[in-house]
Amino acid sequence: MHHVLRRLDLNLLPVFDAVYRHRSVRLAAAELAMSTSALSHALTRLREFLKDPLFYREGHKMCPSVFACQLAPYIAGSLSTLNQHLSPLQPFDPLASTETFRIAVTDYTAFCIFPGLMKETEKMAPDITFELCHLPYNPALKELLAGEIDLALSFSEANEGKHQDLEEVDLFSDEFVVISNINRLSMTLEEYLSAGHVVVTPWNEKKGLLDAHLxxxxxxxxxxxxxxxxxxxPHIIAESDLLMAIPALVASKIAELASIKTFPLPFYAPPFTVKIYSHKRSGKKSSTDWLKKVILQSIKEKK
Structure with a gap:
């Protein structure tokens, strides 16, 4: 593997690139901080290795051979790619960034987080963009681990295990309440179980989270x-006798939009925590760390 590269001094490639661009040994040497004699010696070694003159003098210019013209774009592209990926990561600059963040959400997490987040980022990072996606399971582990998304906004109950390759940031806690139409007067466990239910299953589960507790x-x-x-x-609930268990934060907001009534859950279910999930070794760690801080700040300001 790489039998050619093992025999070639890779330091000769920037020499070739500089001479090709400047058409001058003197200017190439100045760019590379070399003496003209050292650069000429390096060019001689490369000619011997490639068995081609590469450049010939025409007046005051170094003109490339046919083979050098064919080789030049590949060397330039390779050097540019290596330089880009081997350079130390620069601090994330939100004001100058045009980055796109791909984030896995549910209706609930988008509802809770993005109104405040967009308000913050419009001022701090006006040119960044977001791509929200619904993924088929919680908390989008495969996509995070594969680098297909940058963050996942999801929730977990107390004592749920943590994945060793994921970072978790707690945002806030919430609990379930029950909503009904405005005509209902009470909510006993018997009444709850005898009614029909609307259940939101964001990952297309067969049953909701509360069914496991029941x-x-x-x-x-x-x-x-x-x-x-x-x-x-909420509008289905308002127009029927069905019930729906939803997070309390959402219930307080939609009560302003639909004719519903809110009741405590008539059995115990533990509160849950909304979290930001990210990969510990993300290639965009500088920018995603910044975004996580902004999300946390937007949540604090809303409280």
Whole structure:
């Protein structure tokens, strides 16, 4: 493997590139901080290795051979790529950045985080963009580990295990409440179980998170409508006798938009924590670390 590169002094490639661009040994030597005799010696070694004159003098200019013209774009491209990827990472500059962040969300996490986040980034980083995507499971582990997304905004319950390659940042805690139409007067466990339910399953699960808690109690609810999005759900609740368990933060907001009533959950379910998930070895760590700080700040200002 790389049998040619093993025999070639790679320091000769910048020499070739500089002479090709400047058409001058003197100017190439000045750029590379070499003496003209040292550069001429390096060029001689490269000619001997490649078995081609590479450059010949015509007046005051060094004109490239046909082979040198064919070789030049490959050497220039390779040097540029190596220089770009081997250079130390520069600090992220939000004001100058045009970066696009690809973030996995659910309706709920986008609803909670992006209104405040967009307000912040419009001032701090006016030219960055976001691409939000819904992924088929929580918390988008495969996509994060493969580098296909930059962050995932999701939630977990207490005592859930952590993945060794992921960083988790806690944003805030929330809990489930029950919403109904405005005509309902009470919410006992018996009434809850006898009603039909709308359940949001953002990762296309067969059942919602609360069904697992009910199963531990030996109970089961009747799911009348399963949907990946909560957008139409409050209006469905307002126009029917169905019930829906949703996070308290969302319930407080949608009560302003739909004729609904809110009740405490009539059985125990632990609160959950909304988190930012990211890869510990992300290639965009400087910019994603900045974004995580801005998300945290936007949450604090909203409280």
């Amino acid at each position: 199963a531990r109690l030996g109970l089961e609810r009747r799911i009348s409508l399963r949907t990946p999005s909560m957008l139409a759900s």
